[in-house]
Amino acid sequence: MTTTVTAETTPATGLDHLEIQGVKKVFGDNTAIERLDLSVHRGEFLSLLGPSGCGKTTLLRMIAGFETPTDGAILLSGKDIVSLPPHRRPVNTVFQSYLLFPHMNIADNIAYGLKQAKVPKPEIAQRVREVLALVQMEDFAGRKPEQLSGGQQQRIALARALVNRPQVLLLDEPMSALDRKLREEMQLELKRLHTKLDTTFVFVTHDQDEALAMSDRIVVMYDGVIQQIGTGEDIYANPTNGFVAGFIGKQNFIPAEVASIDYGTARLRTANTVLEVPSLDLRPATAAGRTETLRAGERVRAAIRPERIRVAPAGQEPATANTARGTVMSYSFLGDVIQYMITVGDNDEILARVPAAGSTPLSADAEVDLSWDADAVAVYGCEGGSSSSDREGGA
Amino acid sequence: MSTTAQPNRQQPSPTPPRPPAAPSPGRAERGISARFFGASAMSFPTWAYVLFFFVIPVALVVFYSFGYKPDEFTAIATDRLSFDRYPEAMTTSFVTTFFATLRISILGTILCLLIALPFAYWLAIKVSPARRSLALALVMVPFWTNFLVRTLGWQIMLSPDGFLSNWMQALGLLDGPLDILYTRSAVQIGVVYNYLPLMILPLFVAIDASGKKLREASYDLGAGKVKTFMRVTLPMAMPGVVSGCLLVFIPLNGDYVTATVLGGASGSMVGQLIANQFNTAQNWAVGAAMAMILIISTLVVVGVGFALLKLGQTITARLNSVPLMDGRA
Numbered sequence: 001m002t003t004t005v006t007a008e009t010t011p012a013t014g015l016d017h018l019e020i021q022g023v024k025k026v027f028g029d030n031t032a033i034e035r036l037d038l039s040v041h042r043g044e045f046l047s048l049l050g051p052s053g054c055g056k057t058t059l060l061r062m063i064a065g066f067e068t069p070t071d072g073a074i075l076l077s078g079k080d081i082v083s084l085p086p087h088r089r090p091v092n093t094v095f096q097s098y099l100l101f102p103h104m105n106i107a108d109n110i111a112y113g114l115k116q117a118k119v120p121k122p123e124i125a126q127r128v129r130e131v132l133a134l135v136q137m138e139d140f141a142g143r144k145p146e147q148l149s150g151g152q153q154q155r156i157a158l159a160r161a162l163v164n165r166p167q168v169l170l171l172d173e174p175m176s177a178l179d180r181k182l183r184e185e186m187q188l189e190l191k192r193l194h195t196k197l198d199t200t201f202v203f204v205t206h207d208q209d210e211a212l213a214m215s216d217r218i219v220v221m222y223d224g225v226i227q228q229i230g231t232g233e234d235i236y237a238n239p240t241n242g243f244v245a246g247f248i249g250k251q252n253f254i255p256a257e258v259a260s261i262d263y264g265t266a267r268l269r270t271a272n273t274v275l276e277v278p279s280l281d282l283r284p285a286t287a288a289g290r291t292e293t294l295r296a297g298e299r300v301r302a303a304i305r306p307e308r309i310r311v312a313p314a315g316q317e318p319a320t321a322n323t324a325r326g327t328v329m330s331y332s333f334l335g336d337v338i339q340y341m342i343t344v345g346d347n348d349e350i351l352a353r354v355p356a357a358g359s360t361p362l363s364a365d366a367e368v369d370l371s372w373d374a375d376a377v378a379v380y381g382c383e384g385g386s387s388s389s390d391r392e393g394g395a
Numbered sequence: 396m397s398t399t400a401q402p403n404r405q406q407p408s409p410t411p412p413r414p415p416a417a418p419s420p421g422r423a424e425r426g427i428s429a430r431f432f433g434a435s436a437m438s439f440p441t442w443a444y445v446l447f448f449f450v451i452p453v454a455l456v457v458f459y460s461f462g463y464k465p466d467e468f469t470a471i472a473t474d475r476l477s478f479d480r481y482p483e484a485m486t487t488s489f490v491t492t493f494f495a496t497l498r499i500s501i502l503g504t505i506l507c508l509l510i511a512l513p514f515a516y517w518l519a520i521k522v523s524p525a526r527r528s529l530a531l532a533l534v535m536v537p538f539w540t541n542f543l544v545r546t547l548g549w550q551i552m553l554s555p556d557g558f559l560s561n562w563m564q565a566l567g568l569l570d571g572p573l574d575i576l577y578t579r580s581a582v583q584i585g586v587v588y589n590y591l592p593l594m595i596l597p598l599f600v601a602i603d604a605s606g607k608k609l610r611e612a613s614y615d616l617g618a619g620k621v622k623t624f625m626r627v628t629l630p631m632a633m634p635g636v637v638s639g640c641l642l643v644f645i646p647l648n649g650d651y652v653t654a655t656v657l658g659g660a661s662g663s664m665v666g667q668l669i670a671n672q673f674n675t676a677q678n679w680a681v682g683a684a685m686a687m688i689l690i691i692s693t694l695v696v697v698g699v700g701f702a703l704l705k706l707g708q709t710i711t712a713r714l715n716s717v718p719l720m721d722g723r724a
Contacts, residue, residue, distance in 0.1 A: 066611055086614040099612040103630045111717040112626075113616035125719050141719050164616065 017042035017200050018063065018168055023072030025058055025224075032058045034224040035072070040168070045194050045201045047211040050221035051247070056204045059221075060170050063202065064093050076167060087116070092161035093170040097177065098153045100145035106132075106156055107141040113164040131163040134193065151182045158190075162197065171203040175210065187213050208248050212236070220244050227287040242285040242301065242380035250306045252350050253380075258298045266294045267321070268302055268379070272345035275302055276321040277377045285381045294379060301380045308376035309352040311340055314367035323371040326350060328364050342368060453690075460683035471679035480684035489668055489685065495579065496648065496665040497696070503586045504644040507594040510587070511639065515598035516628070520607075531599075538592040546656045549585050550576065553657070577659025585653040590646070594639040601635020602628060626715075637704070641697065648693050665689055 018040035025033040033055045040046050048056035061067040063074060065086030073080045081089050092113065100109050107128055114124045132138045135155040145153055154174060161169055171190075175183045191214050194201050205211050211218050212232040220227040220235060220243075228235055228244045239245035246253065256268040256275060268275040280294045294300070314325060326344035337353045338361055344350055350370060362368060460480055462473035518530055537545055552559050553576040560573035575581050605628050613623040629636075651666030658664065669689065672682030 064615060066614075085619075086611070087617045087619050093612075093615045095608065095612060097608065099608050101609065101612070101627060101631075105716070107717050107719055108715065112613070112618070115715075115717075116617035116622060121717065124717050128717055129719055160616070 016040070017044075017077060018202070019073075019075040020059070020063075021073045021075065023059070023062065023069045023074060025055070025062060025067060026070045032224055033062075033069075036224070036226060038219060038226065038229070040200060040202060041216075043198045043200055045191075045203065045214055045216045047203045047205055047215040047218045048221060049205055049208060049211040049218050049247075050227075052206055054221040055224040056206075056221050057172060060093075060172055060202065060204045063168070064091060064170050065089050090167040091170055092164050092166040093172060094154075094157050094161050094174045096173045098145075098150075098157040100153055100156055100160070102145055104144075105141070106137070106143050106145070106148070109145065109156060110160045110163050113160065117164070127163055131159040134162070134196075135159045135189075150177055151186065154178065154186060155189075158193070162193070162199070166199065168200045168202060171201060173204055173206065175205075176207070183210070184213075190214060212248075220247060222247070222286065225287055239283070239378070240291070241283055241287055241289065242303070243287070245283075245303050245378065245380060250351055250353070252304045252306060252309075254302045254304070254348060254350075255382075256300055256302045256379075258294050258296050258300060261294060261296055266379070268300065268377075270302065270348070272348055273324040274321045275377055276374050277302070277379060278374050279379075281379065283378065283380045289381060292381075299382055301382055303378045303380055304350075304372055304376050306339070306351040306353040307337070308372050309350065309354075310371045311342070311352050311354055311362065312369050312371070313362065314369050322374055322377075323369060324348075324350070325367065325369055328362050328366045328368055330364055331361060333361065340368075342370065344370070456683045456686050456690075458683075459679050460687045462680040462683075464678045464680055470673075470677045480680045481688070484681050484684040484688060489665070492663055492668055493665050493688070493692075495663075497692070499579065499583055499586060499664065500644055500648045501696070503583060503590065503647050504594075504640050506583075506587045507591050507643050508636065508640060511591060511594035511598050512636075515595050515602050515635075516624070518595075518599050519602040520610075534592050534595055542589065542652055543656070546585055546589065546653050549581070549588065550656055553581050553584070576657065577662060579658065579662040581657040582654050582662040582664065585657045586647050586650060589650075589653055590643040593642040593646075597635040597639040597642065598632065599635075601632035605631035633704075633708075637701075640700070644697070644700075645693060649689065 016039040020036060020038040020040075023033060023036050024031070036055075036059065048059060050056050058067060062069050065081070065084060065088075069082060072082075074082050076090065100106075101112065104112070110128045110131060111124050114127060119127070128141070129138070132141060135158055137152065137155050137159065140148065140152065140156070145156070148156065154177075157174070175186050178186060187210060190201075190203075194214075203211070203214065215232060217229060218232055218235055219229050222243050227247075228240050230238075235244060236248050239248065242253075245251050254270050254275075256270045259267045259269040259274070261267070261280065264278065264280065266277045266280055268277060282292045282294045282298070282300060284290055284292075324344045326342040326348075329341045329343050329349070331338055331340045333356065334353075336356055338356050338359065340352045340354070340362070342350045342352060352370065458473065459471055461476040461478065462471050463475065463477070463480065464470065465472040518527060522530055551557055553573065554560065555572035555574060555576065557573070560569070563569040563573060564571075575584075609627055609631070610623050613627045618626060649666050651664055651670055654662055654664035654667055658667075665685070666689075669682050669685045672678050672685060676682075
């Protein structure tokens with residue numbers, strides 16, 4: 001299944017810098033990575049995104065050489081590197097907990113890799129100074145790591161990896177220990193460095209905002225399997241399965257039954273309303289399934305993004321399809337948007353987000369009419385890995 | 396034994412002294428109860444222990460070393476104080492034995508370090524956590540066995556008609572019977588065996604604490620196993636090396652059981668001479684003076700060792716560091 005996913009996105013050969021071919025990793029009787037194929041383009045910023053335990057860190061550690069694949073090949077510029085120990089691979093890692101050497105000062109930490117490569121001393125000094133300037137930490141060369149804040153240590157960890165001019169820079173959730181403001185600063189910084197250096201970055205994260213903010217392409221992983229590969233826009237607007245739909249952004253999943261199909265339009269009946277969908281695509285719950293055509297009588301999940309839902313005070317009796325009448329349970333002002341939690345009928349909860357500018361907040365208990373465009377609805381299958389995506393959205 | 400074994404309570408701690416205790420929550424209430432239950436009060440048992448079992452006995456030894464033996468039936472008199480016992484203690488046999496002891500201790504410490512380092516590395520890095528307790532138990536169980544008994548075990552092992560001797564002759568490794576019991580070599584083997592666990596444990600803890608992840612960072616930056624050990628693991632385990640050496644060297648310097656059991660006449664250690672002065676000759680003043688010489692010279696050797704270590708660290712740091720030419724480094 002993963003091969004079909006990559007087949008669409010694999011570009012012309014020659015661009016591919018790092019190729020992961022049929023890699024599988026088994027720990028004891030637990031399969032961490034299931035036969036995975038992935039091509040990373042030269043100079044690309046690629047994020048591996050997924051919940052914890054999805055295998056993204058294991059994949060990164062196999063590229064770095066800390067884990068050996070149970071099966072498969074990892075090609076760097078066309079050469080299989082699986083048999084090389086970590087210290088012989090032209091890749092460097094920025095670790096989650098920085099891992100600066102506590103007994104060396106900052107300059108010596110950064111120079112460590114160059115010394116192993118037997119770079120002449122004057123050149124080491126030159127390159128250390130350059131990379132310190134690059135991460136804007138020139139004044140800290142003589143300090144010890146313990147004298148630096150978390151954000152500063154992170155910059156040094158980045159400098160220590162970049163100074164070696166690795167073919168691929170691996171980043172293992174490098175910002176998870178930073179506070180929100182610092183994290184956003186570092187995201188911009190990292191993006192700036194990537195643009196400037198033209199190095200291939202492989203970035204592991206569980207934070208979708210981080211992935212969306214920085215990546216050229218995102219690889220969504222779940223359960224050791226690639227769920228979808230694409231640009232941020234692509235994955236957000238056009239998730240190919242229910243897991244991705246629920247994992248990226250907020251999503252309202254509404255249980256529904258296909259009532260009828262005519263002339264390319266499906267009518268779905270839910271507990272409280274009717275949906276008219278102009279597409280007959282039934283997307284699978286996870287990448288394990290395939291997209292099929294809707295059939296009458298099938299039980300499915302309809303998904304609508306909160307920002308695609310319009311909220312208006314209850315007025316005339318609403319139109320029959322793609323609308324619903326509900327009651328505001330709660331609302332929260334998020335700055336740029338207002339988020340409503342709306343109950344429809346007895347048990348459907350709908351999350352809606354409307355732009356804050358120019359709209360009057362509706363108070364709790366207000367009767368409201370909800371409406372959405374027909375093309376805002378996507379339909380996903382119920383079976384299999386639906387449980388984890390259910391948590392993301394409404395009913 | 397008590398006099399000579401004492402310096403090991405005084406070993407300089409490898410970690411810097413603790414900062415003054417933070418104000419305890421109870422301090423806010425002020426008053427005597429808060430202060431009574433504070434950190435300083437809770438450490439009272441330790442202070443009392445150090446005072447009664449270290450400070451006072453050592454002070455007594457210092458005091459007795461200035462006294463004299465008045466007559467054959469009295470061990471000590473302190474009505475006249477002088478430094479005279481010190482030159483008196485420095486007999487030729489004492490000086491010879493003293494340097495032999497120093498040699499055994501320094502060599503013993505080095506041997507313990509060389510044996511313990513690979514073992515501790517293996518234990519901390521290669522052995523799975525599940526098996527580690529077993530390996531540690533194998534180290535500790537003999538250590539908990541009575542000191543005298545396990546030293547006597549070596550007497551059997553090293554004796555000319557013991558099984559080791561017989562096997563080595565049978566294998567053609569020796570022409571005649573093994574002839575090292577009651578020599579300095581036997582004492583050397585005995586002390587390395589007896590003090591090895593005291594070196595292994597702190598080394599194991601230090602290497603274990605240096606962490607797998609930092610080693611991974613080192614591999615990631617292009618360093619192989621040997622380089623990683625030399626540049627990351629060993630420097631970070633240095634506090635463990637220092638405490639291990641202190642734990643072995645100081646008590647070893649005052650040990651006299653091993654030498655008594657395995658050393659005979661040619662392998663005696665200074666601790667035996669001191670014990671003889673107290674127990675046999677009943678001359679506490681000379682014994683105390685000998686003990687003082689031993690304590691002071693032990694401290695001097697430890698101090699010199701520390702200075703050499705610092706010097707070595709400064710030199711390697713100089714050699715390894717990158718001079719950034721703008722003088723910021």
